[in-house]
Amino acid sequence: MTGRFRLFCAGVLLLLATASMEGTLRAMPPVERMTLSNQMVLLASGEPSLPFVTLQLLIDAGSRRDAAGEEGAAYLTAKALLLGTARRGEKAINEELDFLGASLHSSPGRDYATFTLRVLKKDLERGLDLFLEVLTQPAFPQEEVKREVQKTLAALQAAEDRPDDVAEKAFQENLFLRGPYRHPVEGTRKTISSLTRETVERFYRKHYHPNRSILAVAGDITAGEVKTLLASRFEKWPRGAVAEAPGENVFARGPKTVKIDRKLSQATILLGHEGISRDNPDFYALTVMNYILGGGGFSSRLMEEIRNKKGLAYSVYSFFDPGKLPGSFQVALQTKNVSAREAVVIAREQMKRIQQEPVSEKEIEGARKYLIGSFPM
Amino acid sequence: MTGRFRLFCAGVLLLLATASMEGTLRAMPPVERMTLSNQMVLLASGEPSLPFVTLQLLIDAGSRRDAAGEEGAAYLTAKALLLGTARRGEKAINEELDFLGASLHSSPGRDYATFTLRVLKKDLERGLDLFLEVLTQPAFPQEEVKREVQKTLAALQAAEDRPDDVAEKAFQENLFLRGPYRHPVEGTRKTISSLTRETVERFYRKHYHPNRSILAVAGDITAGEVKTLLASRFEKWPRGAVAEAPGENVFARGPKTVKIDRKLSQATILLGHEGISRDNPDFYALTVMNYILGGGGFSSRLMEEIRNKKGLAYSVYSFFDPGKLPGSFQVALQTKNVSAREAVVIAREQMKRIQQEPVSEKEIEGARKYLIGSFPM
Numbered sequence: 001m002t003g004r005f006r007l008f009c010a011g012v013l014l015l016l017a018t019a020s021m022e023g024t025l026r027a028m029p030p031v032e033r034m035t036l037s038n039q040m041v042l043l044a045s046g047e048p049s050l051p052f053v054t055l056q057l058l059i060d061a062g063s064r065r066d067a068a069g070e071e072g073a074a075y076l077t078a079k080a081l082l083l084g085t086a087r088r089g090e091k092a093i094n095e096e097l098d099f100l101g102a103s104l105h106s107s108p109g110r111d112y113a114t115f116t117l118r119v120l121k122k123d124l125e126r127g128l129d130l131f132l133e134v135l136t137q138p139a140f141p142q143e144e145v146k147r148e149v150q151k152t153l154a155a156l157q158a159a160e161d162r163p164d165d166v167a168e169k170a171f172q173e174n175l176f177l178r179g180p181y182r183h184p185v186e187g188t189r190k191t192i193s194s195l196t197r198e199t200v201e202r203f204y205r206k207h208y209h210p211n212r213s214i215l216a217v218a219g220d221i222t223a224g225e226v227k228t229l230l231a232s233r234f235e236k237w238p239r240g241a242v243a244e245a246p247g248e249n250v251f252a253r254g255p256k257t258v259k260i261d262r263k264l265s266q267a268t269i270l271l272g273h274e275g276i277s278r279d280n281p282d283f284y285a286l287t288v289m290n291y292i293l294g295g296g297g298f299s300s301r302l303m304e305e306i307r308n309k310k311g312l313a314y315s316v317y318s319f320f321d322p323g324k325l326p327g328s329f330q331v332a333l334q335t336k337n338v339s340a341r342e343a344v345v346i347a348r349e350q351m352k353r354i355q356q357e358p359v360s361e362k363e364i365e366g367a368r369k370y371l372i373g374s375f376p377m
Numbered sequence: 378m379t380g381r382f383r384l385f386c387a388g389v390l391l392l393l394a395t396a397s398m399e400g401t402l403r404a405m406p407p408v409e410r411m412t413l414s415n416q417m418v419l420l421a422s423g424e425p426s427l428p429f430v431t432l433q434l435l436i437d438a439g440s441r442r443d444a445a446g447e448e449g450a451a452y453l454t455a456k457a458l459l460l461g462t463a464r465r466g467e468k469a470i471n472e473e474l475d476f477l478g479a480s481l482h483s484s485p486g487r488d489y490a491t492f493t494l495r496v497l498k499k500d501l502e503r504g505l506d507l508f509l510e511v512l513t514q515p516a517f518p519q520e521e522v523k524r525e526v527q528k529t530l531a532a533l534q535a536a537e538d539r540p541d542d543v544a545e546k547a548f549q550e551n552l553f554l555r556g557p558y559r560h561p562v563e564g565t566r567k568t569i570s571s572l573t574r575e576t577v578e579r580f581y582r583k584h585y586h587p588n589r590s591i592l593a594v595a596g597d598i599t600a601g602e603v604k605t606l607l608a609s610r611f612e613k614w615p616r617g618a619v620a621e622a623p624g625e626n627v628f629a630r631g632p633k634t635v636k637i638d639r640k641l642s643q644a645t646i647l648l649g650h651e652g653i654s655r656d657n658p659d660f661y662a663l664t665v666m667n668y669i670l671g672g673g674g675f676s677s678r679l680m681e682e683i684r685n686k687k688g689l690a691y692s693v694y695s696f697f698d699p700g701k702l703p704g705s706f707q708v709a710l711q712t713k714n715v716s717a718r719e720a721v722v723i724a725r726e727q728m729k730r731i732q733q734e735p736v737s738e739k740e741i742e743g744a745r746k747y748l749i750g751s752f753p754m
Contacts, residue, residue, distance in 0.1 A: 091676065094676045097675060098676050098747045099743055100746070102751075151688070154691040155691060157642040157643055158691055161540055161641045161642060265535070265537055266534055299475050307528075311528070314528060314532060334531075336534075365476075366475050370476070372478060373479065373497055373500070
């Protein structure tokens with residue numbers, strides 16, 4: 001879920017830039033792009049009608065960078081940055097945030113670790129100081145890191161009780177034979193238990209560099225402030241050596257069915273195969289195709305055939321999950337146990353149909369209208 | 378979850394009005410309030426920097442209005458409005474929405490049924506026409522209503538597999554001995570199965586009136602357009618007789634422990650008692666108190682004692698759930714099964730402590746800063 005949402009946000013950022021160039025969607029504030037002297041990329045978009053400023057920093061330090069046997073290190077590192085700095089403990093960091101009414105989150109993902117700060121305009125300088133302190137002077141205190149490992153294990157345990165999480169994990173493990181996307185971002189029970197503050201510090205030193213980072217700023221901020229407050233501060237963060245690129249994913253070929261038996265009243269079904277990477281030139285064509293097939297619109301073919309006509313599914317949709325490397329394509333549905341087989345047959349029929357027959361003009365037009373119209377929302 | 382989010386939104390609306398009067402938060406557009414000739418209340422707030430218009434209509438037709446034996450009728454009615462009108466079937470409605478890139482959702486709640494339309498400014502008139510058609514000329518087609526009943530049963534079944542839903546349902550049933558908040562908004566397996574298009578039509582005729590409705594409009598809309606496009610259209614919706622007010626809730630007194638045995642790796646614990654209604658004069662004082670106790674801040678007492686110091690909980694927080702009638706107060710936590718008892722003991726200690734000892738100046742100041750600072754976000 002989080003992964004999909006992040007993907008959506010990244011897509012919005014890209015589109016924002018495009019839209020402002022075309023000038024058709026007047027409400028999109030222009031996005032300025034600059035590269036700092038330490039090679040950090042800075043995207044800024046001022047919108048003075050907002051009372052706050054949001055900073056989002058993406059660092060190329062996602063779980064695809066995890067070393068073998070240390071799966072979960074990227075996740076733990078991103079979380080551990082918020083646990084203490086050279087100058088402040090975790091409690092002092094949280095009290096400062098509460099005092100500012102600010103929020104600071106870290107979202108470790110597959111490709112990027114993301115850090116998001118939201119702060120009122122009037123507290124921007126104090127917020128920035130904390131943001132940079134956390135980012136460039138983390139202390140990784142032993143006890144707090146240990147507790148974070150325990151929390152991650154607990155989260156992993158809780159996920160075992162959620163059917164969709166269980167299904168998604170099994171799907172990924174079986175689709176990716178090996179490669180950087182195969183393991184869960186959080187790692188596995190076995191690897192997490194072996195992570196220490198030393199693993200975290202090593203991962204941090206290797207991957208947290210401004211020249212591997214993109215900073216996006218939006219909200220009540222002027223071009224002058226971007227320069228004096230932001231660029232000047234972030235430019236002090238020294239460059240580092242670029243780690244070698246992670247390997248490729250190897251996908252399973254041929255059909256395979258994995259059944260997980262649990263005493264549940266509904267079946268959760270994931271059906272899919274190898275997908276694409278985000279820079280695939282067919283990305284937008286596939287977005288339109290997937291919209292027609294099952295991409296969330298009320299009137300998608302999967303919705304119509306499985307949910308509306310037959311009333312088989314409680315929910316059904318399809319999506320591509322593209323990353324820096326190719327991810328998966330999935331059809332997800334929940335249905336009564338007895339309807340599982342019928343729902344799968346229809347889903348496969350619809351997948352085949354959209355491969356073999358051209359879609360209608362009306363469907364293309366509907367998809368186009370929807371995707372353009374709903375974009376600014 | 379939905380309930381809490383809706384509550385939050387309602388709170389924001391109220392506060393928006395206050396903030397604009399004080400003029401301290403310059404970014405809040407002013408809210409204009411008017412009463413139409415059919416007694417519908419209209420709140421409008423223009424913000425031309427947004428490319429779309431959002432309409433939210435609250436109708437006093439929530440599940441607290443369900444008749445005995447027809448629990449779930451309010452929910453089904455709100456859903457069924459989108460299933461067809463005198464002029465269009467469900468598919469045509471969804472195609473029109475997709476074509477406009479608009480979204481139209483109904484969220485049936487405890488106090489209100491809420492309908493939200495988001496539409497691009499350029500399509501506002503077409504969106505409004507559809508919104509009013511759905512609202513004032515629903516057809517409640519037999520087959521579609523039947524299918525919605527099946528979907529609701531499936532959703533109820535799926536909820537049975539989610540520990541937090543199971544716990545919340547048991548909590549509500551045991552806290553409310555009887556009264557309008559006792560049953561789930563969706564109804565129960567037994568009552569849902571008995572609902573028909575006739576129940577829905579009866580519920581609609583009794584409770585869907587403009588004089589029981591509040592319409593809030595925000596986005597790219599001028600005062601002139603509010604008058605010519607909105608007020609003129611909505612004023613044609615004729616008033617209806619006001620149904621009598623629902624009864625009071627009767628709360629359980631004295632301690633009670635309910636255990637639900639499932640083969641899960643984590644314990645989900647809800648701990649609480651009678652709460653307040655939204656118009657309680659202590660609402661803001663309790664918001665500050667609850668923030669200090671466990672209201673979501675990083676440094677709340679429950680977080681500090683249970684999660685940070687002891688590492689017992691995967692998540693812990695507390696909240697009031699006020700409605701038109703008094704709702705509940707709850708402490709919610711997830712922990713390993715073996716830690717359940719210890720976590721509950723600490724939670725109860727903290728509940729007692731905040732009742733008996735004054736909170737510190739520092740805590741009050743932190744809560745005040747946080748609640749003011751984070752409000753515009």
